[in-house]
Amino acid sequence: MQDLLYFSQQLINGLTIGSTYALIAIGYTMVYGIIGMINFAHGEIYMIGAYTALIAITGLAALGIAWLPLVLIVALVCAMIVSSSMGWAVERVAYRPVRGRHRLIPLISAIGMSIFLQNYVHLAQGSRNIGFPALIEGGFRFGAADSFQISISYIQITIFLTTLVCMTLLSLFISRSRIGRACRAVSQDLGMANLLGIDTNRIISATFVIGAALAAVAGLLLGMYYGSIDPLFGFIAGLKAFTAAVLGGIGSIPGAMLGGLILGVAESMTSGYLSGEYKDVVSFGLLILILLFKPTGLLGKPEVEKI
Amino acid sequence: MKTSVKKLVTAVSASVALLGAGHAAAEIKIGIAGPVTGPVAQYGDMQFSGARMAIERINADGGVNGEMLEAVEVDDVCDPKQAVTVANRLVNEGVRFVVGHLCSSSTQPASDIYEDEGILMVTPASTSPDITERGYELVFRTIGLDSMQGPVAGKHIASLNPERVAIVHDKQQYGEGIATAVRDTLKDAGVEIAMFEGITAGDKDFSSLITKLKQADVDYVYYGGYHPELGLILRQARQAELDTVFMGPEGVGNKDINTIAGDAAEGLLVTLPPAFDQKEENKDLVEAFADKGEDPSGPFVLTSYTAVQLIAEGIEEAGSTDPFDVAEALRNGTFETPIGTVEYDDKGDMRSFEFVVYEWHSDGSKTPVN
Known part of the structure; x- marks a missing residue:
């Protein structure tokens, strides 16, 4: 019984962290699906989202506003607006001018953007870890009081549910809306979509904006969950989310969700049953295995070479 | 790159x-x-x-x-x-x-x-x-040296008669070194080490580690490393309602741990050089x-x-x-x-240097523990 409780607790930990990987992974996967480039600055967009949310929360606190739903909504909206405009601007400044060139050129431009944003926040906000208020505290507990108890905090539930809701909305948006249909068309054949009168530049911008907005959601949620942020934390999270995207099949939205959850659970099980030292070994080992045996990822479609 | x-x-x-x-x-x-x-x-x-x-x-x-x-x-x-x-x-x-x-x-x-x-x-x-x-x-x-600081921490924990102690470190030269010194002291004192494990410096999510600590049912956790990680561990442990006492070296003893951990920093034990400014x-x-x-x-x-x-x-x-x-x-x-009278041995170490155990408070102040 005790073992089962322990296992469930680790599973919950893994699903929580996995769902945030999934939220960030969406940004990688959508951009890749549409223009076939890897947006390495995406982790930084997420980090900027977290900083913006913190600034908004601090600002509201200074104004004496403490009503939780309002604080959360304002922080979320601010973070999404700033991150989205950042995502849009990054695409406009660093990727559009080099679009259609050799694959390496946008990649290098993306790495440059990532370094720039990291150092910008470094200068603007300082390099120290900044504490992030918890806002959502408390949780449920299961199990006998004298032995191991499972605890699920409200923030963990919030993270998991928010991810599910965002993913469902996004899937609906992509499959039902006009812009979503255009997105799919552009991802199938950019040139043809252009000929048929789709404003491809607008669609590509929209992709960046949507990915960045979701990253901002993750930034706010993770800031509250972990409790501190620093200018470098987007890089590590971005790397993990990128792994999740590749694991699930880059370009596929359900794949990003699945990849994120698998990666999160694998990590927490490794720390739980082996040792925290092997956490990254297992997650990146998993990536290598997937790439060896199923290079398109779990849910990815085999790529047809576009001419 | x-x-x-x-x-x-x-x-x-x-x-x-x-x-x-x-x-x-x-x-x-x-x-x-x-x-x-x-x-x-x-x-x-x-x-x-x-x-x-x-x-x-x-x-x-x-x-x-x-x-x-x-x-x-x-x-x-x-x-x-x-x-x-x-x-x-x-x-x-x-x-x-x-x-x-x-x-x-x-x-x-x-x-x-x-x-x-x-x-x-x-x-x-x-x-x-x-x-x-x-x-x-x-x-x-x-x-x-860690070889002076570790034993001070180890002896302090041993003097509190714990049943089981967990030791966590950040795998860096400083953190792992001091964690090893604490482990050795505790072993000599006959205290059971339930866990000796590394984490990755820069990590943010310690929920798995905390679940493990909870499962191991330890009385004390010694952390070898710096405050950004320990601050998060304290805060996430508080959230998961893990109520063991944590202890760390001077690398965790500064006011920034309070901005990260908040109230969870209350009661943290820290070995520090004596308060020379007093x-x-x-x-x-x-x-x-x-x-x-x-x-x-x-x-x-x-x-x-x-x-x-x-x-x-x-x-x-x-x-x-x-x-x-x-x-x-x-x-x-x-x-x-x-910092007192300084004399050097051949290696360039001070012949004597004292470390003191402090209890850290949530407002960033500290009181010596006897």
Whole structure:
């Protein structure tokens, strides 16, 4: 019984962290699906989202506003607006001018953007870890009081549910809306979509904006969950989310969700049953295995070479 | 690749800043090397504040043998690669005395360069025993060793009669070194070590570790490492309602842990150098810091002050600015400093250095534990 409780607790930990990987992974996967480039600055967009949310929360606190739903909504909206405009601007400044060139050129431009944003926040906000208020505290507990108890905090539930809701909305948006249909068309054949009168530049911008907005959601949620942020934390999270995207099949939205959850659970099980030292070994080992045996990822479609 | 480019940018901007610093009429350059930026920059602030104050006061008293001291400040970000870069820059600047570095993992590679180039280094903060184990002639410190600090922590935990203790560290030279020293002390005392495990510095999610600690049902957790990770562990442990007592080395003992951990920092045990700023004979000095609006209570402020003072007194004693003569003078002399009487053994370690156990509070203050 005790073992089962322990296992469930680790599973919950893994699903929580996995769902945030999934939220960030969406940004990688959508951009890749549409223009076939890897947006390495995406982790930084997420980090900027977290900083913006913190600034908004601090600002509201200074104004004496403490009503939780309002604080959360304002922080979320601010973070999404700033991150989205950042995502849009990054695409406009660093990727559009080099679009259609050799694959390496946008990649290098993306790495440059990532370094720039990291150092910008470094200068603007300082390099120290900044504490992030918890806002959502408390949780449920299961199990006998004298032995191991499972605890699920409200923030963990919030993270998991928010991810599910965002993913469902996004899937609906992509499959039902006009812009979503255009997105799919552009991802199938950019040139043809252009000929048929789709404003491809607008669609590509929209992709960046949507990915960045979701990253901002993750930034706010993770800031509250972990409790501190620093200018470098987007890089590590971005790397993990990128792994999740590749694991699930880059370009596929359900794949990003699945990849994120698998990666999160694998990590927490490794720390739980082996040792925290092997956490990254297992997650990146998993990536290598997937790439060896199923290079398109779990849910990815085999790529047809576009001419 | 990404990181190295970032480091390059930092290095270039730092060197531009250095160029701008210009040259005063000073004659003895003292390099101050520590983290100005990066996750442990607050320790760097302590180091720079202490060293600058010492240089100011010595210069105000007419310098060393009539020559003024000039600070050459460099930022190593507490990163071993960056430490080597800035060490080489100090060599190029013609610096012959260095106060630094701060993190053991930076001090170690940098000291290789200083020893080769005939530069005397006094680290005010690095506690890893390995640094002075290599028979170097020009390496000194104004702080104790993990092999002194670890046993103090270990004995304290053992004296509380715990049934099971978990030890966690950040896999870095400093953290793992001190965690090992604590483990050995506890083993000798017959305490059961339920867990000895590393985490990755820079990680944010410790929920799995905390679940494991909960499962292991331990009375105490010792953490070897720095405050950014321990702060998060404390906070997430509080959220998961894990109520064991945590203990850490001086690397976790600064007020930034409160901004991260909040109330969860209450009751944390920390081994620190004694509060030198409370000593009667340092009253003058403490006031001088207060006049500048600086806080001398950080663990590395007065050790850094002492490092500069020792270099100055060593030069005076030796009557020369040759680092080898100064090293000789330091090894043979007895010095009265703000951190007490300093005498060196052959390795460059202080013959005695005390660590004290403090209880940390959620407002950033601390009280000694008996």
